[in-house]
Amino acid sequence: MSRKRRLSEDDLAIWGQVARSTNPMHPGRRKPAPDPEPKPLKLPQKRTQPSSAVLAPFRVGQSARYDTSKGHDLAHTLEQRLSAQPVRMDRKTFGKMKKGKLRPERKIDLHGMTMTTAHSALARFIMAASTDGCRLVLVVTGKGLGPGKFRDDDGPIPTPRGVLRNQVPHWLQLAPLGALVLQVTDAHISHGGSGAYYVYLSRRR
Numbered sequence: 531m532s533r534k535r536r537l538s539e540d541d542l543a544i545w546g547q548v549a550r551s552t553n554p555m556h557p558g559r560r561k562p563a564p565d566p567e568p569k570p571l572k573l574p575q576k577r578t579q580p581s582s583a584v585l586a587p588f589r590v591g592q593s594a595r596y597d598t599s600k601g602h603d604l605a606h607t608l609e610q611r612l613s614a615q616p617v618r619m620d621r622k623t624f625g626k627m628k629k630g631k632l633r634p635e636r637k638i639d640l641h642g643m644t645m646t647t648a649h650s651a652l653a654r655f656i657m658a659a660s661t662d663g664c665r666l667v668l669v670v671t672g673k674g675l676g677p678g679k680f681r682d683d684d685g686p687i688p689t690p691r692g693v694l695r696n697q698v699p700h701w702l703q704l705a706p707l708g709a710l711v712l713q714v715t716d717a718h719i720s721h722g723g724s725g726a727y728y729v730y731l732s733r734r735r
Contacts, residue, residue: 608696609724612715619713619730627666627728630718634668634728635659640694641672648694649701656702660710660731668717671695673725698727 537545617624626632638655640648652669659667671694702711710731717726 608699609716612699615714617713624713624715624730627730628715628718630720632666632728634666634721635664637668637670639670640698641670643694645693645697649697652698652701653707656707656710656729656731660734663734665731665733667729667731668721668726669698669729670722670726671698695725702729 623632636655636659638651640651643651655669656667671692673692673695699714701707702714711729712732713728713730715728716724717728721728
C-alpha cells in the first residue's frame with residue numbers, strides 16, 4: 531500500500547503558477563454557493579412558575595410555630611358526622627323523634643360487650659325488629675369512661691373513648707343492616723342522650 535506523497539514548498543509554488551496561467555472551461559457559470567452552516571438547535575426551555583408561598587425566616591433547631599386555636603383534630607367528630615347526614619325520613623316525624631316525643635318500640639343495651647359480641651347482637655336485634663315491623667328502636671352504647679376524648683395508652687394511634695358509641699353508626703351503614711336502617715341520630719336526654727341512638731327503620735315492603 532503506497533503512502534500519499536506530500537508536496538514540498540517548491541512543488542506548491544510551481545502548482546500555483548500553473549493554476550494562475552490556466553483559463554476556465556465555462557467562464558459564465560457561477561460557482562455554487564457554499565452550504566450554509568447549520569443553525570444550532572434550540573431546545574424548549576422549561577418554564578418554572580414562581581412559588582407564591584413565602585417561607586418565614588427560621589434557624590436550625592428553633593421550635594415550630596403554629597396556630598393552636600385550630601387544634602390538631604382533622605377528622606370530623608361523631609356529632610358532626612351525624613348532624614351532617616341528610617334527613618331521609620319524614621321531617622315532622624324526625625322532629626318529634628329528636629324531641630323525645632316518640633317512644634322506641636324496642637331497646638338493646640350493649641354495655642359491657644366486646645366489639646365482636648356487640649356487633650353480632652346489634653345485627654340480630656335490628657334484623658328481628660325489622661322482620662316484626664318495628665320502626666323506631668333504641669340502641670344504648672354508653673358515653674365511654676373518662677372526661678377526655680381519647681384514651682391514654684402506648685399505641686401509635688389514639689383510640690377514642692366509647693368505642694361502641696363510635697362503631698355503632700358505622701355498623702348500621704354496612705350490609706346487611708344498611709338496607710334496613712333509614713335514620714340514625716342521638717337519642718333525647720329522656721332516652722339516654724348522647725349515650726344512646728335512635729335507629730329509625732325502613733318500612734317493610
